Amino acid sequence: xxxxxxxxxxxxxxxxxxxxxxxxxxxxxxxxxxxxxxxxxxxxxxxxxxxxxxxxxxxxxxxxxxxxxxxxxxxxxxxxxxxxxxxxxxxxxxxxxxxxxxxxxxxxxxxxxxxxxxxxxxxxxxxxxxxxxxxxxxxxxxxxxxxx
Amino acid sequence: xxxxxxxxxxxxxxxxxxxxxxxxxxxxxxxxxxxxxxxxxxxxxxxxxxxxxxxxxxxxxxxxxxxxxxxxxx
Numbered sequence: 001x002x003x004x005x006x007x008x009x010x011x012x013x014x015x016x017x018x019x020x021x022x023x024x025x026x027x028x029x030x031x032x033x034x035x036x037x038x039x040x041x042x043x044x045x046x047x048x049x050x051x052x053x054x055x056x057x058x059x060x061x062x063x064x065x066x067x068x069x070x071x072x073x074x075x076x077x078x079x080x081x082x083x084x085x086x087x088x089x090x091x092x093x094x095x096x097x098x099x100x101x102x103x104x105x106x107x108x109x110x111x112x113x114x115x116x117x118x119x120x121x122x123x124x125x126x127x128x129x130x131x132x133x134x135x136x137x138x139x140x141x142x143x144x145x146x147x148x
Numbered sequence: 149x150x151x152x153x154x155x156x157x158x159x160x161x162x163x164x165x166x167x168x169x170x171x172x173x174x175x176x177x178x179x180x181x182x183x184x185x186x187x188x189x190x191x192x193x194x195x196x197x198x199x200x201x202x203x204x205x206x207x208x209x210x211x212x213x214x215x216x217x218x219x220x221x222x
Contacts, residue, residue: 016222017222020219020222023219024219024220024222027216027219044220047220048219048220048221048222052221052222082221085221086221089220089221093220108213108216108217108220109216112213112217113213114213114214114217118211118214121207121211122211122214122217125203125204125207125214125218126218126221128200128203128204129204129218129222131200132197132200132201132204133222135197136197
């Protein structure tokens with residue numbers, strides 16, 4: 001099965017964010033409607049819905065294209081993505097007033113306070129999560145689709 | 149190449165490649181062994197990955213506000 005490997009790489013990349021998106025939407029709806037927390041769903045969902053799945057797909061295509069030259073494993077390739085996504089996501093969130101900078105920390109979705117001292121551990125946690133997700137989920141999908 | 153040449157080449161090839169002695173088929177069906185070997189691939193997570201999973205769970209437990217932020221980037 002050697003036809004359209006980049007299309008298969010894209011599909012393998014978008015699989016997980018597409019699967020997570022309805023769960024994320026459900027979580028936001030529960031928080032807003034059931035728990036009555038004024039989370040701005042419309043603004044908060046733009047980045048995870050419009051940007052993240054495409055970036056995952058394109059990043060997997062990039063791995064497929066660059067792997068013969070770099071020999072970088074999928075588990076190491078994945079955590080590089082947050083280095084681009086974290087500032088981009090923060091910029092989008094700031095522009096949409098989902099992320100606000102305060103004197104002691106940032107406030108996400110008008111509800112979740114993150115002190116400045118915890119931003120670095122948060123980022124490391126995101127890197128660790130991406131390492132696991134790309135190594136085990138995207139890597140598995142790549143093997144299933146015959147591109148790894 | 150006429151018919152005599154073809155017959156001569158056929159005879160020479162048969163002389164050069166002797167027939168397989170005995171039963172050419174294996175004594176048993178090898179396909180189940182192939183499937184068993186595919187299933188036996190190591191699936192255990194390395195200790196480092198277990199440590200990362202534990203660290204992530206602990207981080208989320210001690211700092212639940214990070215969960216929606218993580219999902220925002222997934």
